[in-house]
Amino acid sequence: MHHPEIAIIDPNTLTCLGLQSILKEIIPMAVIRVFHSFGELTDDTPDMYAHYFISAQIYFEHASFFLARKPKTIVLAGGDNQPQLSGVPILNIYQNEDSLIKDICQLRKYGHSNGQQAAHDLSAREVEVLILITKGLINKEIADRLHISLTTVISHRKNITEKLGIKSVSGLTVYAVMNGYIEADKI
Numbered sequence: 001m002h003h004p005e006i007a008i009i010d011p012n013t014l015t016c017l018g019l020q021s022i023l024k025e026i027i028p029m030a031v032i033r034v035f036h037s038f039g040e041l042t043d044d045t046p047d048m049y050a051h052y053f054i055s056a057q058i059y060f061e062h063a064s065f066f067l068a069r070k071p072k073t074i075v076l077a078g079g080d081n082q083p084q085l086s087g088v089p090i091l092n093i094y095q096n097e098d099s100l101i102k103d104i105c106q107l108r109k110y111g112h113s114n115g116q117q118a119a120h121d122l123s124a125r126e127v128e129v130l131i132l133i134t135k136g137l138i139n140k141e142i143a144d145r146l147h148i149s150l151t152t153v154i155s156h157r158k159n160i161t162e163k164l165g166i167k168s169v170s171g172l173t174v175y176a177v178m179n180g181y182i183e184a185d186k187i
Helices: 013-026 038-043 056-061 063-067 097-111 124-134 139-146 150-164 169-178
Strands: 005-009 031-035 051-055 073-077 090-092
Touching (some): 013 097, 031 038, 097 169, 124 150, 124 169, 150 169
Parallel strands (some): 005 031, 005 051
């Protein structure tokens, strides 16, 4: 199985840790490496990464490197001084976690139209349960809605979690959006 490798290049430790934890939840199979400088990245194997999440400052200092890798580059920017870059997606890191997750999902949809995501073979019923989980229903409500027992719902949730390797509701929600089970604005 192919594990995509993602590089985060940002001198701010908190930005790196926060983004790393969100990306791990969204893409549990990815290997996420953190670099605090461009030099650290180039000391590694800089061309092996599927994506580069890079601070705007480092991006501008090493634009020639990243322009050659434009489809893989996402510039991290904060606050109101968003840089205007043609064809390079920008991620505003000064927003709440839910908005950040939605923005990353949008970027992922934009960047991965080749569908290299492995299908996890959820059953039709597991997909129904997954969609209701993403809508915020609790187990009892899911059981009532689908006319199945509470035990069956719990069993489906356990199977979904095991198949996907995702335990949190926010992680399952992101998975459902990224795999087209539900629209982001229907959550």
